[in-house]
Amino acid sequence: MSGEIRHPRPGVDWETRAYWEGCGRGELVLQRCRACGTTQHRPRALCVSCLSDEIEHFVASGRGRVHSYTVTHQNQTPAFREAVPYVLAYVDLEEGVRILSNVVGCAPEEVKIGLPVRVEFTQPAEPAGEIAIPRFRPE
Amino acid sequence: MSARVALAGVYEHPTRWAPDKTSSQIMAESARGALQECGLALKDVDGLFAAGMEMGAMGVVQLAEYLNLKPRYVDGTNIGGSSFVAHVRHAAGAIQAGLCEVALILYGSTAASNAMAIGTAGRAGSDPAAGFVSPYGLTTVGGYAMAARRHMHLYGTRSEQLAEIAVTMRRHAALNPAAKMRQEITIEDVLSSRVISDPLHLLDCCIISDGGGALVVTSLERARDLARPPVQLLGSGEAVWHQEIGAPDMLSIAASQSGAEAFRTAGVSHDDIDFAMIYDSFTITVLLTLESLGFCKPGEGGDFVSDGRIGLGGALPLNLDGGGLSSNHPGMRGIFLVIEAVKQLRGECGDRQVEGAETALAHGTGGLLSTLHSGATLILGRDR
Numbered sequence: 105m106s107g108e109i110r111h112p113r114p115g116v117d118w119e120t121r122a123y124w125e126g127c128g129r130g131e132l133v134l135q136r137c138r139a140c141g142t143t144q145h146r147p148r149a150l151c152v153s154c155l156s157d158e159i160e161h162f163v164a165s166g167r168g169r170v171h172s173y174t175v176t177h178q179n180q181t182p183a184f185r186e187a188v189p190y191v192l193a194y195v196d197l198e199e200g201v202r203i204l205s206n207v208v209g210c211a212p213e214e215v216k217i218g219l220p221v222r223v224e225f226t227q228p229a230e231p232a233g234e235i236a237i238p239r240f241r242p243e
Numbered sequence: 244m245s246a247r248v249a250l251a252g253v254y255e256h257p258t259r260w261a262p263d264k265t266s267s268q269i270m271a272e273s274a275r276g277a278l279q280e281c282g283l284a285l286k287d288v289d290g291l292f293a294a295g296m297e298m299g300a301m302g303v304v305q306l307a308e309y310l311n312l313k314p315r316y317v318d319g320t321n322i323g324g325s326s327f328v329a330h331v332r333h334a335a336g337a338i339q340a341g342l343c344e345v346a347l348i349l350y351g352s353t354a355a356s357n358a359m360a361i362g363t364a365g366r367a368g369s370d371p372a373a374g375f376v377s378p379y380g381l382t383t384v385g386g387y388a389m390a391a392r393r394h395m396h397l398y399g400t401r402s403e404q405l406a407e408i409a410v411t412m413r414r415h416a417a418l419n420p421a422a423k424m425r426q427e428i429t430i431e432d433v434l435s436s437r438v439i440s441d442p443l444h445l446l447d448c449c450i451i452s453d454g455g456g457a458l459v460v461t462s463l464e465r466a467r468d469l470a471r472p473p474v475q476l477l478g479s480g481e482a483v484w485h486q487e488i489g490a491p492d493m494l495s496i497a498a499s500q501s502g503a504e505a506f507r508t509a510g511v512s513h514d515d516i517d518f519a520m521i522y523d524s525f526t527i528t529v530l531l532t533l534e535s536l537g538f539c540k541p542g543e544g545g546d547f548v549s550d551g552r553i554g555l556g557g558a559l560p561l562n563l564d565g566g567g568l569s570s571n572h573p574g575m576r577g578i579f580l581v582i583e584a585v586k587q588l589r590g591e592c593g594d595r596q597v598e599g600a601e602t603a604l605a606h607g608t609g610g611l612l613s614t615l616h617s618g619a620t621l622i623l624g625r626d627r
Contacts, residue, residue, distance in 0.1 A: 109379075109380060111378040111379070112377050112378055113378075114373075114374025114375070114377060114378055115373065115374045116374065120374060120375075124374075146372070146375045171393070171493065172389040172390070172392050172393040172396070172493060172613070173389060173392060174385050174388035174389050174391075174392055174440045174441055174442075174443075175438075175440070175441040176380060176382060176384075176385050176388075176440045176441075177437070177438045177439055177440060177441065178363045178382075178384075178439045178440070179363055179364070179380050179382050179385075180360040180363050180364045181364055181380070183380070184380040187380065189441075190380060192379055192380055192381055192385050192389070192440075193389075194389060194493070194613070203375075204375060204376060204379055204381065204614075205379055206379050206380070212441075217392065217393065217396040228378065237378050239379075
């Protein structure tokens, strides 16, 4: 069995703080444009459709389906060297955006495209208190 | 109709392992080779184009200093491994606009002797944009592997079909004395090589080598007065694509945009292409590129690459030099796609020559399929 992924701590700036702090509270936070209704991820200050800065945050359901995935058997980076094999995946969220993450909580061979998954949160390798790392496990 | 532009000189550095050289030195030696073969000198160069893994933010300026050049046009566009294919297009625009006359495009790297883990190191650092990637262990291979997995899921594509691409590239490399890996392999060899990022095996992945090369681009009119037969730029396109917003089809790649523009501007059809140089970072890259360029329909790539079609003597021979899978891959490979296409169109390729080749396509992919990536396409033809 593989070791745990020691998720490197992400950099956080003012455009992404609401997302990461939401994760710290156990909420997956996405952005919606008040002007045109576009939902977007990753977070940024302006709408990717109309460049409006009327951006609001909302709590997503945390549910989605695996769009594609790979079982990674080799990664020379120290944080991942001992975690192999681990599952890297794109998850299509119910809200219509795609998010890169890991699928955990099952054997890698149980992961399939279309698998329903739900978000969970874990601390990065260097615990950061106010933030957490979202990842997914089968529903 | 703007003035026509041509590749006047090319040079592929013969090295595959150069612990005794710097990347700047490899670029300078390549520049010497390309200029010498067409009868130009450094003083004739007034446009400088370069990108590199070992080049910093002002890398093209440092390169100009290294070469003691004071160009009147510079372009350090870096869109990944496809950069040099795009540079040819940019050079053509600059030459047609009168902004320079002789463009020198360079690449050099000591990726192998520096022991760079290009494919299997985690991507990105700690900046906020990278924060959406770096916690999860995305590798270069992993990005391509997710595209391969999705293709298999939607279309039933098999690992044997991807392996066919690796086997064919190795067969071509066996005909290329400069190639790094020349011992022929079988489909079984590919399938039994260890899994790097499922479903991609070790032999689905390009090699890592040192190396570099140079291209000299000028007007067709001037190229006709130089020492080598000119190869004409007939058409081109470029594109930058990405994921996440709007959740687009992962399997539709930048090549669909850049390829369509290249065919349109060249005024040729797929049937006119005698051979193609397709960036083969991984076997899946070739398959998806062929589909997105329109050589076959989405989902048909697995069948397309089987039955010898992409081998020398087939209907669409690919990567006659052995490609990145077997000849060389010093981190970024786009320049070699153009070099081999030019040599083939001049008829200088010996055992691996595509007989009577008149029109070729070169397509570079940069970045990672399934995440941020770029595409650049050229259609090249013999001067007639």
